[in-house]
Amino acid sequence: MKTTAQGIVYDSLEEQYHHLNISTSLINPSSDFTIFNLADLAVPLPFSLPPSRLNFFVFGFIKNALGQYVIDEHTFPMLPGTIYFTNPGHYRSFEYTSIDEVYLITFTESFLKENVHADIFDEFPFLLTETFPAMTATLEIFAQFERLYLQIYQEYVSRSPFRKRLIGTLFVALLLKYKEYFWLDYNTIYEGNRGSDIVKHFKLMMEKHYRNLADGTAKQVFRLQDYAEAQNLHPNYLSNVIKTKTGKAIGTWLAEKSIAEAKSLLQNSSIAVKEIAYLLGFTDTAHFSNHFKKHTNSSPAAYRTAHIKA
Secondary structure, eight states: OEEETTEEEESSHHHHHHHTTOOOTTSOTTOSEEEEEGGGGOOOSSEEEEEEEESSEEEEEEEEEEEEEEETTEEEEEOTTEEEEEOTTEEEEEEEEEEEEEEEEEEOHHHHHHHTOTTHHHHOGGGGOSOOOOEEOOHHHHHHHHHHHHHHHHHHTSOOTTHHHHHHHHHHHHHHHHHHHHTTTSOSSOSTTHHHHHHHHHHHHHHHHHHHHHHTSOOSOOOHHHHHHHTTOOHHHHHHHHHHHHSSOHHHHHHHHHHHHHHHHHHHOOOOHHHHHHHTTOSSHHHHHHHHHHHHSSOHHHHHHHHOOO
């Protein structure tokens, strides 16, 4: 758990519940996957959680309960048959006025990649979507999900030596079912003007950061993770938006920006090549020189000699 200017950030459900003095008896603290019936917590009603940022994925299956769910600035009613999903990086809160049966599933990216497959986000792009609305399914459709999450729960509480593999297999079926009913007609990128705002924010942040590197107010080059965290986005989702909206991968943006800044520093300062390399995040001068030559067909020293200002 950590506190930022925007609020509290939790890395696991166990951490969140422990901090809020909610029973964690149904949660395995060493697991990167949890599933339980919220009603089994027997919490007093109304039951609510304050806004906080979660660094893990959440599925909610509301068979019989009433309340409301807030993610970022969006509010959704929670009614019988509601299914909701959120990914890491978002602020959420909720309030239940009644709880008879609500199954929650939480999991991490490492769980997906270790127990499903490494290319999970290619097959299930909704796992990276910015904000996906809560959906209310028909009784027939909800029953299909119910069969799957109850099977997952049975394996979760079992002692089978194949427990993780079985959970992973069943979870793929759950994701496929979610994709079938709620995702096929959903546009993965066009979410109002949010995609354009994400690109604009990224460019402004990148420009400011490299200016700060040049004037010494920043000491370390930002990584993809830093740009994603600044907008409360998953790194893969930020990469997806930048690539789709601009036609250029985020790695290309950063590489081109580092070259532009290197050229400026070589032309307009007497900073040693070794210091420029360190400033731009390269671990050694040789790596920086190879990177620079790849993009300019010139070594940093030769470029400085050819372009040095009188």
